[in-house]
Amino acid sequence: MEYDAIILGGGPGGYSTAIRLGQNGKKALMIEADKVGGECLNYGCIPSKAVIEMADAIAYLKEMPGVSSSVTIDMKKWQEWKWGMINKLTSGVEKLVKSYGGEVVMGRGVIENSRSVKVNNETFSAKNIVIATGSIPSRIKGIDDVYYNKNILDVDHIPKSLIIIGGGYIGVELGTAFAKLGSEVTIIEMMPNILPGTDTDLSRFVDRRMSTLGIKVIVGAKVDRVTKEAGYSVSLSDGNVLKAELVVMTVGRQPNTQGFGLEKINPEMDGKFIKTDKRKRTSVEGVYAVGDVSGQPMLAHKAFYDAEIAADNISGKNAEVDYRAMPFVIYSDPEIATTGIKTDKFNNIPLATNGRALGMNYNQGVFRIYVDNEFVIKGGAFVAPRASELISEISLAVEAGLTSKDLGMTVHPHPTLSEGVKEAAEATYGRSLHYKSSR
Ligand code: NAI
Numbered sequence: 001m002e003y004d005a006i007i008l009g010g011g012p013g014g015y016s017t018a019i020r021l022g023q024n025g026k027k028a029l030m031i032e033a034d035k036v037g038g039e040c041l042n043y044g045c046i047p048s049k050a051v052i053e054m055a056d057a058i059a060y061l062k063e064m065p066g067v068s069s070s071v072t073i074d075m076k077k078w079q080e081w082k083w084g085m086i087n088k089l090t091s092g093v094e095k096l097v098k099s100y101g102g103e104v105v106m107g108r109g110v111i112e113n114s115r116s117v118k119v120n121n122e123t124f125s126a127k128n129i130v131i132a133t134g135s136i137p138s139r140i141k142g143i144d145d146v147y148y149n150k151n152i153l154d155v156d157h158i159p160k161s162l163i164i165i166g167g168g169y170i171g172v173e174l175g176t177a178f179a180k181l182g183s184e185v186t187i188i189e190m191m192p193n194i195l196p197g198t199d200t201d202l203s204r205f206v207d208r209r210m211s212t213l214g215i216k217v218i219v220g221a222k223v224d225r226v227t228k229e230a231g232y233s234v235s236l237s238d239g240n241v242l243k244a245e246l247v248v249m250t251v252g253r254q255p256n257t258q259g260f261g262l263e264k265i266n267p268e269m270d271g272k273f274i275k276t277d278k279r280k281r282t283s284v285e286g287v288y289a290v291g292d293v294s295g296q297p298m299l300a301h302k303a304f305y306d307a308e309i310a311a312d313n314i315s316g317k318n319a320e321v322d323y324r325a326m327p328f329v330i331y332s333d334p335e336i337a338t339t340g341i342k343t344d345k346f347n348n349i350p351l352a353t354n355g356r357a358l359g360m361n362y363n364q365g366v367f368r369i370y371v372d373n374e375f376v377i378k379g380g381a382f383v384a385p386r387a388s389e390l391i392s393e394i395s396l397a398v399e400a401g402l403t404s405k406d407l408g409m410t411v412h413p414h415p416t417l418s419e420g421v422k423e424a425a426e427a428t429y430g431r432s433l434h435y436k437s438s439r
Helices: 012-023 038-043 045-063 075-099 169-180 200-212 300-314 355-359 392-400 404-408 419-427
Strands: 002-008 028-032 103-106 110-113 116-119 122-131 135-137 161-165 184-188 216-218 223-229 231-236 241-244 246-249 253-255 287-289 328-330 335-340 366-371 377-384
Touching (some): 002 116, 002 300, 012 028, 012 038, 012 300, 122 300, 161 169, 161 231, 169 184, 169 200, 169 328, 184 241, 231 246, 366 404, 366 419, 377 419, 392 404, 404 419
Parallel strands (some): 028 103, 161 184, 184 216
Antiparallel strands (some): 110 116, 231 241
16 A cells, blocks of 8 residues: 555654644554654653643742742652653544544654655555654763753652753753752853853843752853762863762754664755755655754744645645744743744833732743834744743734734733733833833
8 A cells, every 4th residue: 555655753743744644635654663742742842841830839839928838749659640641642642643544653664765664574655755753862972871851851759969961941941940849950051151042131030040049050161071970970171070969961952864764865964954945845756854853943833833834735735834933932930932033123021010920929021022113023032931822922923914003902811921912012112001111
């Protein structure tokens, strides 16, 4: 039997391609070497946010004025709950793929040529192949015996002390969560500040919060060596030696292009990524690539989007990706969420002007909307609790070509954090109700 597409990888990119192909009436075969749901559902996005939620709940009560509480954490029980929750999610996804007529084979698929893939000693052929193999954590040469996101999210107890190498998305998210859970956390970042890709006037709120949580941040530092005996020793190039129970490496991720026969078809590359056009086609006819393996940003929601475009093209439609309103979220404290592009036309609305935030015992953060000279919304940046949930309003505004007046004149419920979005829209034309800007 010839499939319409064989999909290599069952993560967000792969399973979404399978679902959309099925919805389009096409026959898909999805091959997964480890677990359906991939890195995101099993070892990344979902479990990391679960641990962050637990940590936030504990810190929230602990810091609430007038409340005294003591909490004990049984991580073994929590892990059982976590895997139960994840298994529900991943088996739901697998059922969904199958409900649309898709087939799922567990095993390592290896490309034989642009129309066939071998798995578990059986060869399957298809009109198209979709590469959705994701990414793997970057490693530092010579430093091997450390934890990565996968093992730290699976611990059976809260480590007494934790050194995190790399102060990017994962380092900051996990460092903050484990500090709230009681670990003594040190983050080592080689650049001059943490979250180096993020504007410092946004990340400064996170910097400050990490410092009040007692997280030690060492910037501009290079790790020379990590040794493990009773616990870990981390030697920095300035001669300092730090000790901790666990060391986690979060120095970025790289596309997963090895070990599945990519060399047999030899598609054009873009650095370490497989190069694709806007229809997610590689340079090899009938071969598509989606998600992390196909370029930045390496985000699950970008993989979902790529998948829908690739599946529609395989189904005979003419669809192109347009990443102009791509949200980026860091689940730090407070959360940082951005979308679209920056302009120099904006006015900040401090979080401290939002009654709902104050009632939640939060006052550090900002709402900002970027417009052009005609007040058309081009992007936004929020530093606030649940900024992750608020940013989509700006993505929609960018996609729809709305102006800040459209958004400013939209009634937002009171009291909500979302009022900060409305106020930031009004601030672009000098009419914020609850804040008088000095700009
Ligand atoms: P990242 O690229 O965000 O950060 C890596 C950090 O490590 C950078 O700040 C870099 O300067 C630093 N670094 C690199 N080499 C170093 C060294 N030798 N010593 C000290 N510091 C060093 O990568 P991260 O945090 O590992 O996350 C990987 C990817 O996973 C992200 O790029 C993102 O796409 C995705 N992700 C997304 C999340 C989200 O959307 N909320 C959450 C977590 C991960």
